[in-house]
Amino acid sequence: MSEDVTPETVPSDEQPLESRGQNRSQRPASAAFKEFMASGWGARPDLSTEPGPAAEHTARRRASVAAQFPGQRLVIPAGAFKVRSNDTDYRFRPHSAFAHLTGLGVEQEPDAVLVLHPDGEADDTGSGAPGTHRAVLYVRPPAGRDSEEFFSDARYGEFWVGARPTFADLETLTGIRTAHLDDLRDALAKDVGPDGVRLVVVPGVDEAVEAVVEEIRAAEDAGEADERLAEALSELRLVKDAHEVEQMREAVATTIAGFEKIVAELPAAVAHRRGERVIEGTFLGHARLEGNYVGYETIAAAGDHATTLHWTDNDGRVRPGELVLIDAGVEVDSLYTADLTRTLPVDGVYTDVQRRVYQAVLDAADAAFAVAVPGAKFRDVHAAAMEVIAARLGEWGLLPVSVEESLSPEGQQHRRWMVHGTSHHLGLDVHDCALARRELYLDATLEPGMVFTIEPGLYFKSDDLLVPEEYRGIGVRIEDDVLVTEDGNENLSAALPREPAEVEAWMARLQGRQA
Numbered sequence: 098m099s100e101d102v103t104p105e106t107v108p109s110d111e112q113p114l115e116s117r118g119q120n121r122s123q124r125p126a127s128a129a130f131k132e133f134m135a136s137g138w139g140a141r142p143d144l145s146t147e148p149g150p151a152a153e154h155t156a157r158r159r160a161s162v163a164a165q166f167p168g169q170r171l172v173i174p175a176g177a178f179k180v181r182s183n184d185t186d187y188r189f190r191p192h193s194a195f196a197h198l199t200g201l202g203v204e205q206e207p208d209a210v211l212v213l214h215p216d217g218e219a220d221d222t223g224s225g226a227p228g229t230h231r232a233v234l235y236v237r238p239p240a241g242r243d244s245e246e247f248f249s250d251a252r253y254g255e256f257w258v259g260a261r262p263t264f265a266d267l268e269t270l271t272g273i274r275t276a277h278l279d280d281l282r283d284a285l286a287k288d289v290g291p292d293g294v295r296l297v298v299v300p301g302v303d304e305a306v307e308a309v310v311e312e313i314r315a316a317e318d319a320g321e322a323d324e325r326l327a328e329a330l331s332e333l334r335l336v337k338d339a340h341e342v343e344q345m346r347e348a349v350a351t352t353i354a355g356f357e358k359i360v361a362e363l364p365a366a367v368a369h370r371r372g373e374r375v376i377e378g379t380f381l382g383h384a385r386l387e388g389n390y391v392g393y394e395t396i397a398a399a400g401d402h403a404t405t406l407h408w409t410d411n412d413g414r415v416r417p418g419e420l421v422l423i424d425a426g427v428e429v430d431s432l433y434t435a436d437l438t439r440t441l442p443v444d445g446v447y448t449d450v451q452r453r454v455y456q457a458v459l460d461a462a463d464a465a466f467a468v469a470v471p472g473a474k475f476r477d478v479h480a481a482a483m484e485v486i487a488a489r490l491g492e493w494g495l496l497p498v499s500v501e502e503s504l505s506p507e508g509q510q511h512r513r514w515m516v517h518g519t520s521h522h523l524g525l526d527v528h529d530c531a532l533a534r535r536e537l538y539l540d541a542t543l544e545p546g547m548v549f550t551i552e553p554g555l556y557f558k559s560d561d562l563l564v565p566e567e568y569r570g571i572g573v574r575i576e577d578d579v580l581v582t583e584d585g586n587e588n589l590s591a592a593l594p595r596e597p598a599e600v601e602a603w604m605a606r607l608q609g610r611q612a
Contacts, residue, residue, distance in 0.1 A: 197333070
C-alpha cells in the first residue's frame with residue numbers, strides 16, 4: 098500500500114487483518130497535508146537542563162554490577178509497551194533493574210536498552226580501570242516534525258504522546274552517553290564469540306531484544322549467565338543507598354497522606370453499595386495526583402473479605418461494626434513504592450473481640466521490630482512474630498497442640514491463621530530483590546540500609562469451624578516499612594497510628610468527630 102492510500106480505498110477482502118484497526122480512522126494522507134504539517138513549527142524545548150537526582154548513585158550501581166561480569170556485555174532492557182486490549186496499551190513502566198541503573202522513572206523510556214560494554218575504556222565513574230565497562234543507553238529518538246511518525250504514530254509520535262527527550266536531554270539527565278536504538282544490533286554483536294565478548298541479557302523483559310541477543314550468540318548456551326545477571330541486579334538492591342532511602346521516605350509519607358484521605362471518605366464508603374471501591378478509588382486518585390501510580394493493586398477488604406490475603410476485587414460493602422483492612426502503597430515518580438497496611442474499625446471504635454485480635458497482631462509486630470537490628474538474621478524477624486502469634490492462639494485455646502509443638506518445624510499449626518511471611522524487601526518493586534539467593538535474603542544477616550516490611554496478621558474466616566463464632570469473619574494485618582540503621586531500626590511509617598486507641602483518636606479527628 099502506498100503511503101497516500103487510506104484504508105477506505107482498499108477493497109475489504111484485500112485489507113490485511115493487522116491493518117483493520119485503522120478502519121475507524123479518517124487521518125488525512127494527501128501530499129499537501131503532509132507538506133503543510135511539516136511547516137510552521139517553533140524551536141523544540143530542551144526537556145532536561147540538569148542531571149537527575151539519582152545520576153551520581155546510578156553510576157556507582159552500574160560499576161558495582163559490571164565488576165561481577167568481566168569481559169561480558171550486559172544488556173538491560175527497559176521493556177516495551179504491553180497491550181491492554183486491542184490497540185490500547187497499559188501505562189508504560191520501565192523494568193526495575195533498568196530504572197535502578199539509569200534513574201529513569203515514570204513512563205521513561207519504552208524500548209530503550211542500557212548496555213554495559215566491556216571495552217576497557219574509562220567508564221562512567223571515570224575510573225578507567227582495566228576491565229571496567231562503558232555504559233551506553235540506546236533509545237528511540239523523537240522523530241522530526243517533517244516525518245510522518247510525528248503526527249501518525251499513536252505510540253511514539255509527539256503529536257499523540259507529547260514531547261520526548263532527545264539524546265542530549267537523556268545524556269544530561271542520566272549522565273550516560275546515548276545512541277540510536279537502530280545501532281543496537283551492531284553494538285551487541287561487536288567482538289562476540291567463543292574467544293571474545295560474551296553477551297548476557299536480563300531475561301523476560303523484552304522479547305525483541307532477547308531475540309536479537311539469541312541470534313547473535315547463536316548456539317552458545319547462555320541461559321545460566323542471563324539468570325546470574327538477573328540475580329545480581331536483584332541483589333544489588335538489597336542494601337539501599339542514600340538516594341533510595343530518600344525515595345522510600347517520600348513514598349511512605351505520600352502513602353500515609355493517602356490513608357488519611359481514606360479515613361475521611363469512610364462515611365461515603367459506608368453509604369455506597371461498593372464501598373470498598375470508594376476506598377480504592379480515593380487512594381488511587383491520591384496516588385496519581387501526588388506520585389506516579391499505586392505500587393500494587395490496593396487491597397480494600399471489609400468484613401470477611403479481610404480474611405482473603407490478596408482481596409483486590411474491592412466490590413463489597415463497608416459496614417459499621419466491622420473492620421476494613423487496607424493494604425496500599427504509593428509509587429512515587431522514581432518508581433519506589435511504600436507498602437502499608439492498617440486494619441480500621443469502620444465506625445471508628447474497635448469492639449472487644451476486634452481489639453483482642455488487633456492487639457495480638459500489634460504485639461507480634463512489635464516483637465519483630467525488636468529483633469530487626471544489624472547482626473540479626475532476616476528469618477529472625479518472622480520467628481519473633483510467630484512466637485507471639487502462637488502464644489496468643491494457645492491462650493485462646495485454638496491450638497490442637499502446645500505452643501512449643503506448634504512452633505516446631507514439624508508442627509506449625511498456628512500458621513493456619515497466618516500462612517504468609519512476616520517480611521519482604523521493599524523498594525522499586527513491592528516485593529523487591531525477589532531473585533536474590535536465599536543466603537542473601539532469607540538467611541542473610543541484616544545490614545544498615547536494608548528496607549523491608551513487618552506485617553504479621555491473623556485471619557479467621559467466616560466458615561472456620563475451629564474458632565469460636567465471635568472470631569469468625571475477623572481479619573487483621575498491621576504492616577509497616579522498616580529501615581535498618583547502624584544502631585537498630587527506624588519505622589519509616591511511624592506517623593501512621595498503630596496503637597488501637599491512637600487509631601480511634603486519629604479517625605475521629607480526620608472525620609470531625611468527638612473521640
